[in-house]
Amino acid sequence: MKPNIGRVDRTIRIVLGLLIGAAGVFFESWWGLLGLVILGTALIRFCPLYTLLGTSTVEKSE
Numbered sequence: 001m002k003p004n005i006g007r008v009d010r011t012i013r014i015v016l017g018l019l020i021g022a023a024g025v026f027f028e029s030w031w032g033l034l035g036l037v038i039l040g041t042a043l044i045r046f047c048p049l050y051t052l053l054g055t056s057t058v059e060k061s062e
Contacts, residue, residue: 006057013042
């Protein structure tokens, strides 16, 4: 899997993943699972949806 998530995108995903995950735990809802998925894609720097859409946020220098 070639990384297709850039530095800024990764940072945003980590923050959102943690916030959504915490909200899911706090409200005892399925949002926590969504937060884990977002956090997981940030940690491995690969998004399957980006592959399907043929896009990448990785800069050439990364």
